[in-house]
Amino acid sequence: xxxxxxxxxxxxxxxxxxxxxxxxxxxxxxxxxxxxxxxxxxxxxxxxxxxxxxxxxxxxxxxxxxxxxxxxxxxxxxxxxxxxxxxxxxxxxxxxxxxxxxxxxxxxxxxxxxxxxxxxxxxxxxxxxxxxxxxxxxxxxxxxxxxxxxxxxxxxxxxxxxxxxxxxxxxxxxxxxxxxxxxxxxxxxxxxxxxxxxxxxxxxxxxxxxxxxxxxxxxxxxxxxxxxxxxxxxxxxxxxxxxxxxxxxxxxxxxxxxxxxxxxxxxxxxxxxxxxxxxxxxxxxxxxxxxxxxxxxxxxxxxxxxxxxxxxxxxxxxxxxxxxxxxxxxxxxxxxxxxxxxxxxxxxxxxxxxxxxxxxxxxxxxxxxxx
Amino acid sequence: xxxxxxxxxxxxxxxxxxxxxxxxxxxxxxxxxxxxxxxxxxxxxxxxxxxxxxxxxxxxxxxxxxxxxxxxxxxxxxxxxxxxxxxxxxxxxxxxxxxxxxxxxxxxxxxxxxxxxxxxxxxxxxxxxxxxxxxxxxxxxxxxxxxxxxxxxxxxxxxxxxxxxxxxxxxxxxxxxxxxxxxxxxxxxxxxxxxxxxxxxxxxxxxxxxxxxxxxxxxxxxxxxxxxxxxxxxxxxxxxxxxxxxxxxxxxxxxxxxxxxxxxxxxxxxxxxxxxxxxxxxxxxxxxxxxxxxxxxxxxxxxxxxxxxxxxxxxxxxxxxxxxxxxxxxxxxxxxxxxxxxxxxxxx
Numbered sequence: 001x002x003x004x005x006x007x008x009x010x011x012x013x014x015x016x017x018x019x020x021x022x023x024x025x026x027x028x029x030x031x032x033x034x035x036x037x038x039x040x041x042x043x044x045x046x047x048x049x050x051x052x053x054x055x056x057x058x059x060x061x062x063x064x065x066x067x068x069x070x071x072x073x074x075x076x077x078x079x080x081x082x083x084x085x086x087x088x089x090x091x092x093x094x095x096x097x098x099x100x101x102x103x104x105x106x107x108x109x110x111x112x113x114x115x116x117x118x119x120x121x122x123x124x125x126x127x128x129x130x131x132x133x134x135x136x137x138x139x140x141x142x143x144x145x146x147x148x149x150x151x152x153x154x155x156x157x158x159x160x161x162x163x164x165x166x167x168x169x170x171x172x173x174x175x176x177x178x179x180x181x182x183x184x185x186x187x188x189x190x191x192x193x194x195x196x197x198x199x200x201x202x203x204x205x206x207x208x209x210x211x212x213x214x215x216x217x218x219x220x221x222x223x224x225x226x227x228x229x230x231x232x233x234x235x236x237x238x239x240x241x242x243x244x245x246x247x248x249x250x251x252x253x254x255x256x257x258x259x260x261x262x263x264x265x266x267x268x269x270x271x272x273x274x275x276x277x278x279x280x281x282x283x284x285x286x287x288x289x290x291x292x293x294x295x296x297x298x299x300x301x302x303x304x305x306x307x308x309x310x311x312x313x314x315x316x317x318x319x320x321x322x323x324x325x326x327x328x329x330x331x332x333x334x335x336x337x338x339x340x341x342x343x344x345x346x347x348x349x350x351x352x353x354x355x356x357x358x359x360x361x362x363x364x365x366x367x368x369x370x371x
Numbered sequence: 372x373x374x375x376x377x378x379x380x381x382x383x384x385x386x387x388x389x390x391x392x393x394x395x396x397x398x399x400x401x402x403x404x405x406x407x408x409x410x411x412x413x414x415x416x417x418x419x420x421x422x423x424x425x426x427x428x429x430x431x432x433x434x435x436x437x438x439x440x441x442x443x444x445x446x447x448x449x450x451x452x453x454x455x456x457x458x459x460x461x462x463x464x465x466x467x468x469x470x471x472x473x474x475x476x477x478x479x480x481x482x483x484x485x486x487x488x489x490x491x492x493x494x495x496x497x498x499x500x501x502x503x504x505x506x507x508x509x510x511x512x513x514x515x516x517x518x519x520x521x522x523x524x525x526x527x528x529x530x531x532x533x534x535x536x537x538x539x540x541x542x543x544x545x546x547x548x549x550x551x552x553x554x555x556x557x558x559x560x561x562x563x564x565x566x567x568x569x570x571x572x573x574x575x576x577x578x579x580x581x582x583x584x585x586x587x588x589x590x591x592x593x594x595x596x597x598x599x600x601x602x603x604x605x606x607x608x609x610x611x612x613x614x615x616x617x618x619x620x621x622x623x624x625x626x627x628x629x630x631x632x633x634x635x636x637x638x639x640x641x642x643x644x645x646x647x648x649x650x651x652x653x654x655x656x657x658x659x660x661x662x663x664x665x666x667x668x669x670x671x672x673x674x675x676x677x678x679x680x681x682x683x684x685x686x687x688x689x690x691x692x693x694x695x696x697x698x699x700x701x702x703x704x705x706x707x708x709x710x711x712x713x714x715x716x717x718x719x
Contacts, residue, residue, distance in 0.1 A: 078621045108623035120614040125636050125711055134632075135622045170712045183618075190622055 026053035033090035046072040048250035061241030069250040079104030109139040112192035116199040118180035122171040129167035135189035177208035249305040256331035266333035385697040405680035475668035479654030482592035490596035494603025517597025525663040555665035558583040587664040595649035606638035647703040
C-alpha cells in the first residue's frame with residue numbers, strides 16, 4: 001500500500017488496522033489484500049489493496065459490478081485461489097490467526113461458502129445426504145446413524161420439506177431453490193462462524209431469491225453467524241447488510257453502514273449504483289446507468305480507476321490515486337473530491353452533502369464507533 | 372427397479388440393430404460388386420458360361436433375391452451357419468468361428484485391459500499434476516504411443532523380443548514361463564476347450580497364454596492407451612475446476628478424498644464411451660497385428676472372407692461382431708448407470 005509519508009496530499013489516509021475499531025477482536029480481518037492473476041501477457045490485479053473486517057454476527061455486504069473483484073475476494077478468504085492466481089500481499093486473519101501462507105486448515109470449517117450457482121455446487125454423483133455426512137464427519141466427528149439424523153435435521157432447518165426422503169436424493173432431483181437450500185445445509189454442516197455468500201441468489205428467480213434471503217436472515221439469528229454477502233444487487237444489499245463495502249476494479253472505493261451509505265453516498269460510483277436501482281427513479285424517466293465498463297487493472301494504480309466513467313472527474317483524477325479517507329462516522333471513501341488541495345470546478349457543497357467535509361470527518365473520528 | 376427396466380429396454384432395442392446389421396451385410400455381399408461364383412472358378416473356367424451358371428446354382432445364387440434373403444436370415448438366426456464357400460472351402464462355419472473367435476477375444480481382452488490399466492491412471496495422474504514435469508512426460512509419451520503405427524511398433528517389438536538375449540541379457544522365450552513356439556504364433560487356448568473354468572484351475576496354462584499374447588496386445592492397445600490417457604487427463608482437468616470441487620475444498624475435505632471421491636468418479640463419465648469405442652475396435656481384431664504376430668484370429672479371417680465374397684462366413688462373422696458390439700454397448704450403459712446417477716432414470 002502506498003500510504004507512505006511522501007504522499008503529496010495532506011489528508012491522512014485512513015489507517016486500515018486502526019479502522020478495525022481497536023483491532024484484533026474482529027472475527028475476520030482483511031488487510032491490504034492483493035490477489036493477482038499472472039497470465040502470459042500481463043498481471044491482472046483482481047483484488048488490489050483491499051481492507052475490511054467482519055464482526056461476530058454482523059452482515060457485511062460487498063457490492064460492485066461484474067469484474068470488480070468481489071468473487072476473487074471471497075475465494076481469497078476461503079483460500080481457493082489457484083494458479084495462475086496468487087495472494088500477492090496482505091493479510092487475512094480469522095480470530096486473530098493469520099490464514100495466508102497456506103494456513104487455511106487451521107480454521108477450515110469456521111468459514112464456509114455458498115456459491116452463486118447451486119446447480120454446480122454439489123457433486124452430481126453423490127446424494128445430498130452423503131455430502132452433508134461427509135462434512136459432518138470432518139468437522140463435528142459425527143458418524144453413522146447420528147450423522148444420518150443430523151443430516152435430516154440440517155435439511156429441515158434450511159426449510160426443505162420431506163427431509164427424511166430428500167436426504168437420499170441426488171442434487172439433480174432438487175429444484176433450483178431447493179438445491180440452494182441444500183447447499184446452505186452442506187455449508188452449515190461445517191458449523192461455521194462466518195458464511196461467505198457469493199451471489200447466492202443471482203441464479204434464482206425473484207420469489208425464490210426472497211425466500212433464500214429470509215432463510216439466511218433466520219439462520220444468522222439462530223446460529224449467530226457472521227455473513228459476508230457478495231452481490232451486484234443494491235436492493236439485496238439494502239435488505240440484508242449491516243455494513244457495505246463498494247468495490248470497483250479490484251479496489252474498495254467506499255465503506256459505510258448500510259443506512260449511511262444509502263442516505264449519504266460519498267463516492268460518485270456509489271451514487272451511480274444507487275441511481276441505477278430500478279424503482280428509485282420517477283416513473284417514466286429513463287433509468288440512469290453508468291456508461292462504459294469496469295477496466296481490468298493490470299498495474300498498480302497511479303490514477304483513479306473510475307475517472308474515465310466518472311461524471312465528476314477533474315484533472316487531478318488522472319494523475320493521483322485516491323486513498324480511502326474518512327468522510328463521515330464510520331464512513332470512508334476513496335475519492336479526490338473529499339481531499340483538500342485539488343482544484344475542481346464543481347460546487348463542493350453539492351458533492352459532499354452535509355457534514356462530510358474533511359474537517360468534520362476529523363471531528364467525528366473519535367466518536368465514530370461502529371453501531 | 373428403474374435401472375433394471377432401463378437395461379431390459381436397452382437389450383430389446385438391440386434386436387432391431389442386429390436385424391438391420393445382418394440384413395445390410397447380406398445386401399452388400401449379394402448385390403455388391405464381389406462375385407463369389409467367379410471366385411469359386413479358376414481362371415479358365417470363368418470364361419465358360421455353363422460352368423459359371425453351375426457355380427451360381429451350387430452356391431444358391433440363382434434363387435430369387437427375396438427367397439435367398441429369407442433363407443439366409445433364417446439359417447443365421449437359428450445358428451445353422453452352414454459351410455464356407457471359398458475360405459477353407461467346405462469347412463463348417465460354426466466350427467471355424469469357434470476356433471478363431473477365442474484367440475481374437477483373448478487378444479482384444481488383454482489389449483483393452485493394458486490400455487485401461489496404463490492409459491487411464493497415467494492420464495489421471497497427468498491431469499492432477501497438470502503443467503508439471505510429470506504431466507509433460509506423460510502427455511508427450513501418450514502422444515508418441517498414439518502416433519506410432521501398429522505395424523511398425525509390432526515389427527520393432529518382435530525384433531527386440533527375438534533378440535532379447537543379446538540386447539537385454541535375458542531370453543524372452545524362457546523368461547518366467549517357457550514358450551516353446553517362440554514369440555509369434557497362436558496363444559495356446561485349447562486347454563480351456565469344453566472347460567472354461569480351466570482359466571482359473573490351470574494357472575500355468577493361463578499364464579503361458581497371457582505371456583504369448585502380451586506383445587501383440589501391447590501393440591494393439593498402444594493407440595487406445597494414448598487416447599485414453601489424453602481424454603483422462605482432459606477429464607480430470609475439467610472436473611478439477613468444477614465448483615463442487617472448490618466447495619469440497621472450502622468444506623475442508625482432505626485433498627486425497629477430493630481426488631478419489633469427487634474428481635475421479637466424475638472424470639470417468641467422459642472416459643466410458645472412449646473406453647468402449649476403443650474396446651470394440653480392439654476386440655474386432657486387427658488384420659495387421661494378427662498377421663505380424665502370426666495369430667489366426669477373426670480379423671484376418673474376416674478380411675479373407677470379405678474380399679472373396681464368402682457369404683456364409685462373412686455373414687456369420689458380421690453376426691458375431693454385431694453381437695459383440697451390442698454387448699459392449701450394453702456394458703457401457705450399465706457402467707453409466709453405475710457411475711452417474713443422472714443417467715437412465717427418465718426412460719432415456
